[in-house]
Amino acid sequence: MSDIRLDAIWKKFGATEVIKGIDLTIDPGEFVVLVGPSGCGKSTLLNLISGLETLSSGNIFIGGRRVNDVPPRDRDIAMVFQSYALYPTKSVRDNITFGMSVRHIPRQVQDAAVAEFAGLLHIEDYLERKPAQLSGGQQQRVAMGRALVRKPEVFLFDEPLSNLDAKLRIEMRTEIKKLHQRLGKTVVYVTHDQIEAMTLATRIAVMEAGHIRQFADPFTVYDDPVDLFVAGFMGSPPMNMIEGKLRQDGGSFVECGAPDALLRFPLPDAMARRVAGRDGLKVILGLRPETIFAAGSELPGPDRFCFELPVAVVEPTGPDTMIVFEIGGRDLIARVRPQDARPQGTRFRFEVEMRKAKLFDATTGLRL
Amino acid sequence: MIRQSQGGIVRAQGIGQRLKRGFLFLVLALFCVYYLAPLVVMVSTSLKSLEEIRQGTLISLPQSINFEAWAKAWTSACVGVRCDGLAPYVWNSVLMAVPAVAISTFLGALNGFALTKWRFRGADVIFALMLFGAFIPFQVVLLPMARTLGVLGLAGTVPGLILVHTVYGLAFTTLFFRNFFIGVSDGIVRAAQVDGASFFGIFFRIILPMSLPAIVVTLIWQFTQIWNDFLFGIAFTVGESNPVTVALNNVVNTSTGVKEYNVDMAAAIIAALPTLAVYVLAGSYFVRGLSAGAVKG
Amino acid sequence: MAVTGSPPRIRWRSFDRWLPQIVVSPLFAMSLFFVYGFIGWTLYISFTRSGVMPDYRLDGIGQYVRLWSTPRWHVALRNLVTFSVLFISLCLAIGILLAILLDQRIRIEGAIRTIYLYPMALSFIVTGTVWKWLLNPGLGLERVMRQAGFESFSFDWLVNSNYAIYTVVIAGVWQSSGYAMALFLAGLRSVDDQVLKAAAIDGAGPLRTYFSIVLPMMRPVFMSTVIILGHLAIKSFDLVMALTGGGPGYATDMPATFMYAFAFQRSELGVAAASAVMMLVTVVAIIVPYLYSELRGARR
Numbered sequence: 001m002s003d004i005r006l007d008a009i010w011k012k013f014g015a016t017e018v019i020k021g022i023d024l025t026i027d028p029g030e031f032v033v034l035v036g037p038s039g040c041g042k043s044t045l046l047n048l049i050s051g052l053e054t055l056s057s058g059n060i061f062i063g064g065r066r067v068n069d070v071p072p073r074d075r076d077i078a079m080v081f082q083s084y085a086l087y088p089t090k091s092v093r094d095n096i097t098f099g100m101s102v103r104h105i106p107r108q109v110q111d112a113a114v115a116e117f118a119g120l121l122h123i124e125d126y127l128e129r130k131p132a133q134l135s136g137g138q139q140q141r142v143a144m145g146r147a148l149v150r151k152p153e154v155f156l157f158d159e160p161l162s163n164l165d166a167k168l169r170i171e172m173r174t175e176i177k178k179l180h181q182r183l184g185k186t187v188v189y190v191t192h193d194q195i196e197a198m199t200l201a202t203r204i205a206v207m208e209a210g211h212i213r214q215f216a217d218p219f220t221v222y223d224d225p226v227d228l229f230v231a232g233f234m235g236s237p238p239m240n241m242i243e244g245k246l247r248q249d250g251g252s253f254v255e256c257g258a259p260d261a262l263l264r265f266p267l268p269d270a271m272a273r274r275v276a277g278r279d280g281l282k283v284i285l286g287l288r289p290e291t292i293f294a295a296g297s298e299l300p301g302p303d304r305f306c307f308e309l310p311v312a313v314v315e316p317t318g319p320d321t322m323i324v325f326e327i328g329g330r331d332l333i334a335r336v337r338p339q340d341a342r343p344q345g346t347r348f349r350f351e352v353e354m355r356k357a358k359l360f361d362a363t364t365g366l367r368l
Numbered sequence: 369m370i371r372q373s374q375g376g377i378v379r380a381q382g383i384g385q386r387l388k389r390g391f392l393f394l395v396l397a398l399f400c401v402y403y404l405a406p407l408v409v410m411v412s413t414s415l416k417s418l419e420e421i422r423q424g425t426l427i428s429l430p431q432s433i434n435f436e437a438w439a440k441a442w443t444s445a446c447v448g449v450r451c452d453g454l455a456p457y458v459w460n461s462v463l464m465a466v467p468a469v470a471i472s473t474f475l476g477a478l479n480g481f482a483l484t485k486w487r488f489r490g491a492d493v494i495f496a497l498m499l500f501g502a503f504i505p506f507q508v509v510l511l512p513m514a515r516t517l518g519v520l521g522l523a524g525t526v527p528g529l530i531l532v533h534t535v536y537g538l539a540f541t542t543l544f545f546r547n548f549f550i551g552v553s554d555g556i557v558r559a560a561q562v563d564g565a566s567f568f569g570i571f572f573r574i575i576l577p578m579s580l581p582a583i584v585v586t587l588i589w590q591f592t593q594i595w596n597d598f599l600f601g602i603a604f605t606v607g608e609s610n611p612v613t614v615a616l617n618n619v620v621n622t623s624t625g626v627k628e629y630n631v632d633m634a635a636a637i638i639a640a641l642p643t644l645a646v647y648v649l650a651g652s653y654f655v656r657g658l659s660a661g662a663v664k665g
Numbered sequence: 666m667a668v669t670g671s672p673p674r675i676r677w678r679s680f681d682r683w684l685p686q687i688v689v690s691p692l693f694a695m696s697l698f699f700v701y702g703f704i705g706w707t708l709y710i711s712f713t714r715s716g717v718m719p720d721y722r723l724d725g726i727g728q729y730v731r732l733w734s735t736p737r738w739h740v741a742l743r744n745l746v747t748f749s750v751l752f753i754s755l756c757l758a759i760g761i762l763l764a765i766l767l768d769q770r771i772r773i774e775g776a777i778r779t780i781y782l783y784p785m786a787l788s789f790i791v792t793g794t795v796w797k798w799l800l801n802p803g804l805g806l807e808r809v810m811r812q813a814g815f816e817s818f819s820f821d822w823l824v825n826s827n828y829a830i831y832t833v834v835i836a837g838v839w840q841s842s843g844y845a846m847a848l849f850l851a852g853l854r855s856v857d858d859q860v861l862k863a864a865a866i867d868g869a870g871p872l873r874t875y876f877s878i879v880l881p882m883m884r885p886v887f888m889s890t891v892i893i894l895g896h897l898a899i900k901s902f903d904l905v906m907a908l909t910g911g912g913p914g915y916a917t918d919m920p921a922t923f924m925y926a927f928a929f930q931r932s933e934l935g936v937a938a939a940s941a942v943m944m945l946v947t948v949v950a951i952i953v954p955y956l957y958s959e960l961r962g963a964r965r
Contacts, residue, residue, distance in 0.1 A: 377862070377865045392766055392769060392771075393771075395762075395766060396763075396766055396767070396771065396777055399759075399763060399781065400777060400780050400781075402839070403780050403781055403783070403784060403839070403843065404780060406792075406795045406796065406799060406839065407783075407795075409795070409798070409799060410795050410798070413798065421804065422804070425808045425809045425812050426798075426799065426804075426805060426806065426808070426809050427809055475692060478688055478692075479688070479689060479692050482684075482685040482686075482688045482689045483685075483689060486685035488685055488686055491689075494689060494693050496956070497693075497696065497697075497701075498692070498693060498696045498700075499956065500700065500952075500953075500956070501696055501699075501700040503896065503948060503952045503956070504700065504704070504945060504948065505899060505900050505921065505941070505944040505945055505948050506900070507902075507920075507921055507924040507925070507928075507940070507941040507944055507945075508703070508704055508707050508941040508942065508944065508945045509699065509700070509703040509704065509707070510924070510925070510928060510929075510941070511706070511707055511710065511928055511934060511937065511938060511941070512702070512703040512706040512707060513699070513703060515719075516703075535695060535696075535699045536699070538692060538695070538696065539696070539700075542692075566681050566684070567681060567684040567685060567688070568684070592786060595788070596787070596788035596789070596790070596903075597788075598788065598789065598790050598902070598903035598906065598907075599902050599903065599921075599925075602906075602925075603925070603928075603929060613788050613790045613791075613903070616790055616791070616794065617790050617793075617794075617906060617907055620794050620797065620907070621910060629798055629801075629804070632794060632798065633794075633795070633798065635794075636791045636794040636795060639788060639790065639791055640786075640787050640788065640791040643786045643787065643788070644783065644786055644787070646786070647782075647783055647785075647786035648779075648783075651779055651782075654782075654785075654786065655778075655782065655847055658782075658785065658844060658847060658848075
């Protein structure tokens with residue numbers, strides 16, 4: 001097991017800066033997911049770790065060794081690609097053993113390794129076929145086999161599931177997690193899918209525009225986002241963002257909505273103390289859909305706030321129903337139990353759990 | 369063709385790598401010399417006097433720039449028994465190439481459109497049968513074509529050559545446009561139909577304007593082919609209706625009198641200049657034509 | 666075969682409905698007449714006793730017998746084989762080599778590619794004229810080498826009936842090898858970038874990557890390049906005419922020049938038609954299976 005340490009790394013393509021000074025320490029055996037919108041630099045960061053891209057500046061250490069100038073083959077890594085990148089003219093077996101045969105590993109050792117992982121990945125039946133004769137899911141397994149078979153210290157995954165259909169994606173997600181638990185090797189995994197990030201990671205690095213915005217375990221990233229970007233990126237449907245002003249007249253409130261239909265969300269004490277003395281500040285109130293529900297549908301608790309607004313759209317998803325409503329011209333989403341849903345147009349009484357609300361400074365985007 | 373990442377792979381550094389890289393450039397440079405040398409020799413020979421040619425070698429540069437051979441090639445070199453230079457034959461080639469290129473390209477576009485976007489019964493078979501015409505060795509049609517031109521009264525004329533090039537260029541132009549139209553969504557044609565546009569309305573107002581790249585590729589390909597053609601020129605024209613390629617060959621192979629290598633080279637450059645100019649100005653379209661000719665179907 | 670051409674509008678005037686067919690028919694008819702009709706005519710003539718003038722009375726395979734007993738035809742065939750084999754293999758070798766070298770992130774790749782490919786824009790007549798001058802016994806390459814100190818260097822292939830065919834190969838390769846390069850380079854560029862990355866991670870160096878991964882993927886490109894070059898070789902007429910005129914004697918005759926000579930110079934229409942048919946048969950044997958697989962592949 002190796003740790004990975006990125007020390008102030010930069011990557012420029014000509015005049016374009018893609019990675020802008022990233023520091024990151026990944027512990028041995030960790031499963032770190034790099035997540036962010038397309039163009040945020042997550043794949044470039046992975047390529048830098050693998051040695052498929054050359055650093056512009058900074059240092060990369062794998063297992064304590066500085067690898068800036070070490071070619072990919074000598075970094076003791078393996079990688080799974082989005083397009084699987086199988087060698088089309090080679091059989092499945094030769095695809096898997098190519099890395100070993102390049103390294104002149106004896107035939108018997110290769111065969112033993114194939115036997116070990118083919119069983120694990122359920123590909124024993126297609127070993128002599130060409131990649132083109134396999135389905136997407138089978139190709140994916142072969143690509144994993146090719147990575148696993150060399151038993152490297154670090155596994156790198158570049159959006160490995162994004163070419164699979166939804167059902168297979170969930171299946172493979174579970175298998176990848178099982179494999180990690182079983183082998184315990186360090187994994188760096190790139191995806192744009194925040195659900196994949198949440199389900200797989202021991203820690204998530206949320207990236208935007210060449211920076212890491214937050215690096216923490218999934219629950220912290222979800223419950224305690226450092227800024228608007230992270231809060232908005234993680235979660236589906238996304239967090240409701242309500243623009244408003246901080247009011248401190250007889251308690252702390254966030255005042256929002258049109259002037260003739262003002263809503264005042266009362267802030268819990270802990271939050272109110274953090275923003276004391278900043279009356280009039282422009283803020284954004286972040287409410288996750290699951291913290292807005294039908295009034296009275298949950299056991300009563302502290303810091304609840306109720307309000308009544310017409311239902312704009314009803315979107316059943318099965319286990320929950322999404323109710324879209326408007327505050328100040330913006331669509332917001334509440335996640336209610338299906339039996340609580342009401343038809344479009346009727347007035348609906350919502351209840352908000354203000355303890356779980358997040359408050360952001362509207363100008364800086366930072367969490368308050 | 370952006371592929372920064374492949375070269376971005378971290379490679380072992382060292383003197384070995386440098387040497388390899390140096391060797392790579394050396395080989396590439398040698399091949400540049402290989403391809404360019406004939407052109408350089410051709411130009412430099414055309415600028416020399418006959419005296420200089422007899423005394424020097426191929427690779428010696430001309431002592432002074434001397435356009436006499438060019439003038440002679442253009443106005444007074446002997447093509448067979450006539451000594452008017454290449455000028456009238458260049459004109460023949462222009463008169464032949466321009467209409468033949470325009471007509472064959474237009475018909476190819478129309479044909480490709482009708483065959484790919486209106487897949488009527490048998491369209492694929494018709495296309496395959498027409499495409500075959502692009503690959504036959506033209507020797508197999510020389511004799512009947514000569515007789516047909518005779519019957520039509522077009523034997524030995526420029527219009528006759530225009531007909532020949534249009535007929536046998538059609539297979540290629542249809543192929544080019546078919547390849548292009550296959551990548552155009554059928555939905556566009558459907559949508560225009562629903563909007564009430566007719567066959568020609570769709571062709572002229574929607575399809576042609578969006579086919580500009582294919583049109584340019586086809587025009588360039590056809591121009592190069594027709595300008596450079598020799599077989600049809602020599603088989604179907606005589607004397608004063610010869611295209612420039614035939615005239616050039618006659619200049620070079622005229623066995624009477626002193627061999628004027630400088631005039632030969634100047635004449636070769638004159639004959640090559642139009643297609644070379646197209647290549648230099650529109651190289652990427654030229655290359656696309658070449659690969660379109662390669663990936664057939 | 667699905668008929669997808671019928672427009673969704675129901676009240677479509679019947680004339681408009683048939684327009685695609687109406688447009689295609691004259692063009693198709695033209696192709697039927699000028700390609701298939703003419704092939705048929707040539708084929709027919711090859712089975713008659715036609716000499717200076719066409720003679721439409723059938724005469725069996727007499728012309729073919731005459732053709733195959735003409736020594737000049739055998740020379741032409743031998744030349745075709747020699748030329749094709751050398752021309753195709755040299756073009757392929759140079760093309761692959763240059764494509765791989767150019768694929769190494771060369772900054773001035775565009776300029777180099779332009780230089781390698783420009784001969785393709787020239788007429789074979791121009792190419793022949795230039796090489797005829799370069800290989801001129803006495804004033805050409807020979808003099809360059811002699812002045813460079815190789816006094817006994819002699820290079821008279823152009824006028825030597827045993828070697829003249831190789832000068833055609835030299836000029837042909839000069840003109841067409843850049844084309845092969847362009848086709849292979851396009852093929853190399855179409856290889857999925859991630860496959861190359863995977864090979865790098867697997868530990869394969871550049872040579873190993875090319876030979877065991879990339880080049881095997883080039884098989885279709887390889888096939889079509891061979892077909893195209895072979896097709897060029899069979900049709901080669903201009904280059905021979907400009908470079909050697911088929912000479913010395915008929916030492917560099919090829920089927921294409923043979924047919925031309927018999928049709929237009931010696932006015933033996935029957936033999937000329939028979940040789941043209943032989944050329945057609947050869948091309949069909951190569952092209953039709955290729956086109957069939959290509960068209961079928963395109964339809965998926």
